[in-house]
Amino acid sequence: MSNNERTLSIIKPDAIERNLSEQIKLIFTKNNLTIIDSKKLHISKDEAAEFYKVHQSKPFYDQLCNYLSSGPIEVIILEGENAILKNRELMGATDPKNAKEGTIRKLYGISIDKNSVHGSDSAGNAKTEINFFFKK
Secondary structure (H helix, E strand, C coil), rough: CCCCCEEEEEEEEHHHCCCHHHHHHHHHHCCCCCEEEEEEEECCCCHHHHHHHHHHHCCHHHHHHHCCCCCCCCEEEEEEEEEHHHHHHCCCCCCHHHCCCCCCHHCCCCCCCCCCEECCCHHHHHHHHHHHHHHC
């Protein structure tokens, strides 16, 4: 019984700026995640606010929205066995200093804010986040 799932990954502005897109996508594919679709775009502050509305009440919300809309991003639909959990393991801890060796954030993250990637944290959010970018 396979648990095939889809999840959303975002390669954030700091990683796009440093041309890390291909390296990051390679980490996904080497770990049995299939890239179903991807696109580069630049979202507005309002779109970022809509995307991150689950974090609305948190103190870092405004900063998060400013950052996600600060430059181009690449949004990716990943599919695979336990894709949501696998993607989160590959990303590593939110703060690159606390991320495990070999994780995307340990390798490429600059700071807790500029941590190179976003990944959905649950099946419900994965569906919502994929629809946000790919069902327009």
